[in-house]
Amino acid sequence: MQTHPSSVMLFAAGFGTRMKALTRDCPKPMIKVAGRPLIDYALDLAREIAPDHIVANLFYKPEQLKAHLAPLGVLLSHETPDILDTGGGLRHALPLLGDAPVFTMNTDVIWSGPNPLKLARDAWDPDQMDALLVCVPLARARGRIGAGDFTADSHGRISRGGDLVYGGVQIVKTTGLLKINKTVFSLNELWNQMHDASRLFALQYPGHWCDVGYPEGIEVAEDLLKSHDV
Template structure:
């Protein structure tokens, strides 16, 4: 099974401070490779039918980098739409049915997180399957966990599991949200209320590269993975 992939690349990257003054966060290099190219490598490994990226901050730089690689751009103007609004705006090019979404500010070490989710995805009982990392395997995390899970894999708010930024999502519920600008957290809450929010526990390591301190941590992680 393959699904279309949405890359979230529209944000301002304010946690990166001066590093995003002259470029969008997805183009910051980790181990001499733009962050978004690390994410693209994971996505391409599962042969998706199409890859879409949303853009807003310094969009031409991202378009110049991504379009030659075959990525479809969903530009958000004049306003940035947050994760939920941005995903809904991209649905016409993503197509119908479940999709994979990926944040572009993390480095993974271990099995392909998208393949892990694809192997566990069950649309009969799931509307969202979040790939989550136990806190002890999450490098560079500057706050606590996001979720916990029960013996069936259903996800609940609060706990020691960090959402790693990869999920499979049934996007139909996006059309029930009246706001134009909104977070995917609103959809997750609605899905959770129906007991259809699940998590897949990642067995490897993960690094948050949303802040400058994450860059050397991620580079060390990548070099250890190559050994």
């Protein structure tokens, strides 16, 4: 079995409720930031690593995303009749992604600095890791509301709580998804398995990052794009 990732999963199915009126007629990944659909920033990063496949999951207002992504060669994983959350959505997309570990990306963030996918690929050690999460120190996580998500020990193994914010990019082995007896579930359930086996790791991102999950985040992201090279 291949032990290194060769495909990228873009999470694009959500309702975008934090965006309020902006997502009434538009899926969140298609909201414009500095004149471009938000998902295009994730696509730029994904293309830089030349993956075998880029896959996006669709549920909320899928027609707009399909029209935008299909001509770009992105494979589409349609969730129906129900949205499946991140864990269920990733498992549903496995026929398109294959059996190897995969990159996953949230599509509502902006990265400023080196490509997080490249950094994760270079740091990936499948002998020790079942997942490697690219995390941002809270001080460099613009638009973040509240505390961080994780703490890392001296070896990079992570536990819940602390000042590291999960940035929405990871490399993850998918075999554990088959052990979860649910249809709709979060990736947190898979991470919990990996944490308990001491195989959940973090890579600290050296640049800046912005959450664009709510309306005010658009201006913050555009300011970041102006002040840093993405």
